[in-house]
Amino acid sequence: MIDVKKLEKAYGSHCVLKGVDEHIEKGEKVVIIGPSGSGKSTFLRCLNLLEQPTGGTITFEGVDITDPKNDINKMRQKMGMVFQQFNLFPHLTVKENIKLAPVKLGLMSQEEAAQRAHELLARVGLPDKANAYPKQLSGGQQQRIAIARALAMNPDVMLFDEPTSALDPEMVGEVLNLMKELADEGMTMVVVTHEMGFARSVATRVLFMDGGVIAEQNDPETFFTNPQHPRLKEFLSQVL
Numbered sequence: 427m428i429d430v431k432k433l434e435k436a437y438g439s440h441c442v443l444k445g446v447d448e449h450i451e452k453g454e455k456v457v458i459i460g461p462s463g464s465g466k467s468t469f470l471r472c473l474n475l476l477e478q479p480t481g482g483t484i485t486f487e488g489v490d491i492t493d494p495k496n497d498i499n500k501m502r503q504k505m506g507m508v509f510q511q512f513n514l515f516p517h518l519t520v521k522e523n524i525k526l527a528p529v530k531l532g533l534m535s536q537e538e539a540a541q542r543a544h545e546l547l548a549r550v551g552l553p554d555k556a557n558a559y560p561k562q563l564s565g566g567q568q569q570r571i572a573i574a575r576a577l578a579m580n581p582d583v584m585l586f587d588e589p590t591s592a593l594d595p596e597m598v599g600e601v602l603n604l605m606k607e608l609a610d611e612g613m614t615m616v617v618v619t620h621e622m623g624f625a626r627s628v629a630t631r632v633l634f635m636d637g638g639v640i641a642e643q644n645d646p647e648t649f650f651t652n653p654q655h656p657r658l659k660e661f662l663s664q665v666l
Contacts, residue, residue: 432447435465443465443469446469456632456633457618507587508572508585517559525540565597569597584608626646642654
């Protein structure tokens with residue numbers, strides 16, 4: 427599914443990713459945790475080239491997306507992305523937000539996209555919000571709409587970059603529950619988060635990033651109950 431080899435990212439002389447190797451299989455739910463500045467969001471954003479790597483390769487479904495000859499926009503259609511800030515278009519209704527990409531890219535007619543939008547709104551538990559505008563919704567509702575918008579493209583993988591960090595605490599659960607449902611349905615997911623409970627209950631693998639490398643990874647049970655790396659032990663002692 428996704429194969430990362432010797433991935434590097436530097437901003438000037440500051441090296442954020444230092445030769446990361448990782449392989450993500452179809453159907454996996456990979457959760458990435460680590461301290462601020464560890465490179466976890468940069469790693470995630472490199473997977474669909476929102477950040478341009480300075481070295482290494484990323485292969486998605488057999489295609490080297492770091493090769494400029496390959497059409498990254500075509501590959502991005504198969505990679506849903508959900509951000510910390512919901513990034514909904516404020517001047518469009520909820521339904522129009524969801525319809526926009528499939529119609530613009532010629533993948534669906536207006537009618538097909540409208541039908542898909544209604545299906546997805548029911549799917550994320552907001553069937554009555556089609557004609558609302560983002561500002562009329564709570565943060566949790568906006569993030570669920572952002573997830574619906576990403577799903578409208580029928581992606582093969584969903585990338586989540588700290589999807590609950592901007593939410594009020596009481597709204598975190600509704601977004602995590604939706605993500606858990608997607609995981610249960612078999613969606614391949616890569617999630618950067620501070621939500622340790624989610625990592626523990628949903629992940630098939632948890633990665634700990636520190637200083638631009640994957641310092642440790644394991645299944646959730648082993649990861650949380652028997653950490654090996656001193657930095658991970660210290661990190662978990664502060665967040666659990």
